[in-house]
Amino acid sequence: MKTVSDFVLERLTQWGVKRVYGYPGDGINGLIGAFGRTEAPLEFIQARHEESAAFMACAHAKFTGQVGVCLATSGPGAIHLLNGLYDAKLDHQPVVALVGQQARSALGGDYQQEVDLISLFKDVAHDFVHMAASAEQARHMIDRALRIAMERRGVTCVIFPNDVQDLPAVESPPREHGMVPTGIGLTSHAGVPGEAALRNAADILNRGERVAMLVGAGALEAGPEVCQAAELLGAGVAKALLGKAAVPDGLPYVTGCIGLLGTQPSWDMMNECDTLLMVGTSFPYSEFLPREGQARAVQIDRDGRKLSLRYPVEVGLVGDSRLTLQALIPMLERKTARRWRERIEKQVARWRRTVRERAMVEARPLNPQRAFLELSQRLPAQCIVTCDSGSAANWYARDVDLREGMMASLSGGLATMGCGVPYALAAKLAYPDRPVVALVGDGAMQMLGINELITIAHRWKDWADPRLIVMVLNNGDLNLVTWEQRVMGGDPRFADSQWLPEFSYADYGRLLGLEGMRVDRPDDVGPAWDRAWAADRPVVLEMVTDPEMPPLPPHIPAKQVGAYVRALRKEDAAAGGAALRATIKQWWAG
Structure with missing residues (x-):
């Protein structure tokens, strides 16, 4: 039955x-x-x-x-x-x-x-x-x-x-009153706004002299169209965190992520633009967008409820990002004046040098940015990157350059801890022939990650490509919250809530039959990534990092600077002094 x-x-x-x-x-x-x-x-x-x-x-x-x-x-x-x-x-x-x-x-x-x-x-x-x-x-x-x-x-x-x-199945409900026969058929959508709306949007964009673009997860399938529009408009392209894989990070006009985890070029571009084109994004922090009235704006989103949600737009286009851009692009005029674009590209080049210099700053024992920078240079083609919430997301946003064909994600709207390893496992199950890397803090790892390592150990032999690396930042601290306590509340680190129990992640990986590596010397970071990608099984790569390395946002209000200084004064001399020295080194490198 x-x-x-x-x-x-x-x-x-x-x-x-x-x-x-x-x-x-x-x-x-x-x-x-x-x-x-x-x-x-x-x-x-x-x-x-x-x-x-x-x-x-x-x-x-x-x-x-x-x-x-x-x-x-x-x-x-x-x-x-x-x-x-x-x-x-x-x-x-x-x-x-x-x-x-x-x-x-x-x-x-x-x-x-x-x-x-x-x-x-x-x-x-x-x-x-x-x-x-x-x-x-x-x-x-x-x-x-x-x-x-x-x-x-x-x-x-x-x-x-x-x-x-356990009831007997009813595959086809009888043709009677009260029955609801449904079907599986495909649904077709128009996906493109009308011509008049597109021409209104194009008029605004063509009139702009300093055009900025912001793309999010809704633009992940529209990368070529985003790049084509940016070339015509002479625009820079900033990315919401969920849209990081929409366009390659290595393009000279891509300013990188925006917001607390964002870059200086993205901050400068948003503060100086006179026109804004948002594609597939509901980025939540309006203080990182242009000031109201500063820029004329056009927004593309498949959900009309998201239009004018973060910034007032003159023309909102409800439609599929890729199809809408394809219809809009023939109406855009190529801008002959390229000073705005040239300025953006210089700022991006300068920022990329800053990122590298900050990653190479000495730390005790490892600078976490070094781990991400060295990974970025070694990401295999078609790689899938997952990241957990916490300070790992800061370094992922700024130090990891995604290339064409790569995929990446993390928890955006909820920003929950614990998703990094489950995300990586799901990615590997969906694409067993693609390399995958999870970037996880030790707090998230202790929360859920170490448990799902058991699942990885159970399943990896079925994968066509065994490469799955779980990189753990072992700093013994719930680090992002520590920095938030200092900067937002002026409070010192509260040891009872912030320090984590010691745990050997590499040893645990080896116990499960995976490869386990522990790195605590700066010169070993790059070679460790090489060995991990060459391993014949999944790897737990434990990076022992400095908890006092500050995740500096692109803009810090004076109020937060004051709170930070007050917090460090309240901390014991060793911790407060280490954090202050690390902050000064980061500013100097910038």
Whole structure:
């Protein structure tokens, strides 16, 4: 007898889903049993924790463009999914969560692991969250969850009570009142605004003398078009962090990332431009954009709700970034005056020298920027880079140059810790023939990363290319928060909250059968990356870095400078003096 669970897996396969990330539990025994029976090309990926499973589903969506699917049991399993699902929601990724529930007869009876799941998921999956109460609902709930996740680029959720999972399947609902027959057919979108709107946008851009572009995750598939528009407009191109892979970092007019983790050329360009073209971005920090009234603005986004959200725009174009730029480019006039572009390119060249000089500043024992700079020079072709939240994201944003054909991501809107290693694992499962590197701080590594190393150790022998490097910044400090305490609040490092337990990440990697390397000498950083990329198995690369190396933003208000000085005065002489000396060296190198 084919059950509802069998039908659900079959339907997922018909939608093109190839893997489901999750963790078993009695609330989903029916679905797990169906995995054991299915002959469909659908793989169950067992994570070490449901939160990791949701991160993997989010990363799968980011790197493949397909819907990510995660699975969890009732009660605690469902609750554990939430952080990874919010990561998907805030980064606008299509993810479907399949969640178990107690039997229908028990609901409302204060039963063990009974949680009001519809209420629990109502925010994160607000576009579609429903519980199947009959076999007839399974088809339209799976169809709608997948379609709505794709259309809204968000999270949806279907809840299956465990007794419903084992009901006889109803593949085609009867042609009766109250039945909802749905389908899998493809959806076609126009994707391009009308000609009048495009001409209005082109008029603004053609009149501008100092044009700046800001691109985000929505421009990841529009890199050639972004470059073509920038060449015509004589513009510089800044990138929101999720859009780092949209255009190569090595182009002379690409100013790099923007914001607290951004570059000096991006800050200068935004403060000096008279025209702004934003493509596929809802970058959150308006203080890093032009002053209101300084620049005329055009924005392209597939979601009209994002228009004029961070900066007032005169023309908002709702459409696919690539198709819209393709329609707009023939209307753009090539600017003959190139002084603005030349100025940007000089600033970028100067900044690139600064980045290198800062990375080579002495530290105790390693300057973390050195680890990222040396990696940048050694990234293999077609590499996929993942990064965790924390100070690692600062160095990733500024010191790693992505080239054409590479992919990269991290948690943008949620900026959650713990995603770096699950992201890398999902990338490797989706592209087993591509090299992958995860850039992770020791706080995030202790939070989730060391657990998913177990999954990597279990699966790596199945990969066509075994290269997966997990680089850990071991500074013993929850470093970004330490700097935020100093700069934002004027408070010294609070040892009880900030210092981490000692842990040998390289030794742990070797214990699992992976390669483990520990580096604590500057001259060994580059050779260690060479050995890691040449290894015949995944590598845990432990870089012992200096926690007092400051992640300097491109602009520091006087208020924050004062708070920083007050904080250092309150710290013990050794720590405060080390941080101050490191800061001075970084400023001097800049």
